[in-house]
Amino acid sequence: MARAQQYDLLVVGLGPVGAVLAALCATLGLRVRAVEKDTAIYKLPRAVQIDHEVLRLLNFVGVADTVLANSCPGEGYEFVNRDGEVLMSRYPPPGVAPTGYPWTNMFHQPSLEAALRGRLKELKHVKVDLGAKVVSIKQDDDGVVAAVETQRGTERVRAAYAVGCDGARSFVRQALGIDMVDLGFDEPWVVVDVKLPLGMRRLAKVSIQLCDPAQPTTSVPSSPGRHRWEFMLRPDEDHAEATATETLKARLAAWVDTDSIQLERSAVYEFHGLLARQWRAGRIVLIGDAAHQMPPFMGQGLCSGVRDAYNLAWKFAAVLRGDVALPFLDTVQGERAPHVAAITRGAIALGKIVCVADEAEAAERDRKMLADLAAGRPPPFPSMPYIESGVLDDRSAGKPMPEPMVAGAGALRVDDVTGFKPLLVLANGDAAAAEVQAFRARFPGISVASLDNAQHGQIRVQDESGWLRRMLGDAPALLAKPDRVVFGTASVERLGEQWDAYLRGTLSLPGSLNSAKPRPTPR
Ligand SMILES: Cc1cc2nc3c(=O)[nH]c(=O)nc-3n(C[C@H](O)[C@H](O)[C@H](O)COP(=O)(O)OP(=O)(O)OC[C@H]3O[C@@H](n4cnc5c(N)ncnc54)[C@H](O)[C@@H]3O)c2cc1C
Structure with missing residues (x-):
């Protein structure tokens, strides 16, 4: 027993x-x-x-x-060469993301x-x-x-x-x-956080990768009142020496008046891909x-x-x-x-752009990236992937479900009401009543929301931005997993059948280590 x-x-x-x-x-x-x-x-x-x-x-x-x-809110991400030329950049779109939060947050x-x-x-x-x-x-x-x-x-x-x-x-x-x-990366960097005195003008608003072969450097405006710098170390550089106050100040002097800031904390890390x-x-x-x-x-x-x-x-x-x-x-x-x-x-891939310490290699990188930029070729900014496994194969599956508000409930988000559970979203709460009832009976505990004509027991969704409606497309329903990854968009009946197959382990999982749908996401 x-x-x-x-x-x-x-x-x-x-x-x-x-x-x-x-x-x-x-x-x-x-x-x-x-x-x-x-x-x-x-x-x-x-x-x-x-x-x-x-x-x-x-x-x-x-x-x-x-x-x-x-x-x-993060305001952008730039890769800049020693001469100050922007090799590639990415900025968040205006407004908030489909989740209702700022796209990136420092x-x-x-x-x-x-x-x-x-x-x-x-x-x-x-x-x-x-x-x-x-x-x-x-x-x-x-x-x-x-x-x-x-x-x-x-x-x-x-x-x-x-x-x-x-x-x-x-x-x-x-x-x-x-x-x-081992996915193939191994570089030592010293990381230092500084506190900025009250009233000090914010340093650069965007995150910068300074692709200077003499000193590859990251500069990141972090949480309010703080700024982060990261400096690549030479292979022979002593790690204890790299975190000594004088060494840090010597590196920081290229960026800021070191008398005006307070060193808060520092550490050396080996950056890996494992x-x-x-x-x-x-x-x-x-x-x-x-x-x-x-x-x-x-x-x-x-x-x-x-x-x-x-x-x-x-x-x-x-x-x-x-x-x-x-x-x-x-x-x-x-x-x-x-x-x-x-x-x-x-x-x-991003690390390999910035971690170039060889002068000739850096000059060639700059020449190629600037030529690509001038020719309108897309910069090699990696996209954020979507989830490919354990989801259906429609165009919305695997994407994060936008988070709308509850209609007529002020600042209440749909997640606030559902809690951490699967969520079935109906385009029209009036339709397919028998299917919805059968779905609920089969999967008790699943929340149901609808964009139009919410019925009793359904959450009335306010989708002002239209993100959710666009994700549904012509489909009558969308099922999101508790982690708000979209399982799929289809009829309620098909979603029920496929969710059952997923839970029983009979839904084929097409993903592999080499696949994950890329998507454009601002950094
Ligand atoms: C310089 C740097 C910058 C980064 N920037 C970002 C960023 O901007 N955004 C981002 O998303 N990520 C970033 N990361 C990564 C992020 O910090 C880590 O991925 C994250 O901290 C991992 O969290 P974790 O809980 O898995 O592990 P950890 O935070 O390492 O926590 C593990 C815990 O387990 C405890 N533990 C270990 N062994 C035992 C044991 N035997 N018994 C009991 N307890 C034990 C440890 O004490 C520790 O508290 C950055 C990392 C570094 C180094």
Whole structure:
């Protein structure tokens, strides 16, 4: 007989990804234990950019507004050569994105992590243990057992499932013997965050990659009152020396009056492009940096990890309810890995443009990029991919569903009402009543919204921008997964049949490591 588990889920590591996963799973009613080896939030410089889709997802755990209040909208991204010529650039379109949030947001990762930890304290069903390090993890047919070193001594924690959200050097990944596929990038950079005095004029409003072979440099306006610089290091450069105050100031002097700023924090990182070969072993799953790492040139490492957490959380709840079988958890890798791999390749491609230290090679790069620009050839800016696996094959499937407001309900978003569940959107709430009723009976808990003629029990949608109507096209209905990736647009009956096939694992998953539909997204 199966032994009763102390917890439904053990979350190892409480960085941003583990904190989001723990909060989401607790919101879904799972009994969660989250353990984190450190007591304080990681202080060194990391993410500064979060995109609108991820901000919208963070709304499900109640921290999007806090992040938004402590961030500035991103105003553009330029690659500039030593002579100040713009080799390529991308600027966000005017207005807000289809999710209702600014396209890109320059934020402060520790503030996000603090907001998430605050939220975890408010949630029932989750027990957080700080200063608690997982030192062994094993599994059998019934569940997972971990040895956790705490200040009270070593404790055994049993859970039905576990997730390694324990970062780049993941203990869990190593314990499972899972290796990483190297996508081919390895460059050391020193990263420095500075605080700007109150009243100081904002430095450049756009993010800049200075493609100067003498000193490849990134300059990023980060959260209010802060600015980020990143400098590529020479292969022989001493890392401790690179973070010494005098060395940092010497580098910064090319950009700013160093007497007018305050050095806040700095660190040397090796930027890699790595992808775990396997994301699930039995009852244990890897997500976030434990499953993938990318250079920061697209500002997507944390965003990708948060997307993983949203892809995974509701699937655990479904497995625990017995709605789907355990192998269904492989859809996380099937859906997320091609997306992450495409973004990582894009980030590596951008890195290869800026990380050129050879004078002749840089001159040739500049000549070619400027010639292409003059000839009107598109610059090599990678597009953000869509999800290709675990979705239907219509033109909207795999894209993020726009987020409309609830009609007549002020600032209430549709996600605020549905919660973290699948959402069926009808073009006309009056049509196909029998099909909708059958759909609801088959998939209890799914929310239903409609653009026109909302009936009793349907959310009346206000789609002022028209994004959602355009996405529906001629289709009578759209089904979005809990993470708001569009499953497909079709008749309610077909969506029901295909969703059932997806949950039973019989929907073919066409994605592979090499495929992910590209899309134009401003950075
Ligand atoms: C310079 C730089 C710039 C970046 N810029 C961006 C950006 O602009 N946008 C973006 O989206 N991403 C960016 N990133 C990436 C982003 O910071 C990471 O992807 C993100 O922090 C990963 O989150 P995580 O929760 O997966 O891992 P982590 O944040 O590393 O958290 C893992 C946690 O697990 C804990 N842990 C480890 N082992 C154990 C154990 N055995 N037991 C218990 N706990 C354990 C650790 O203490 C840690 O708290 C950047 C990264 C760098 C380095």
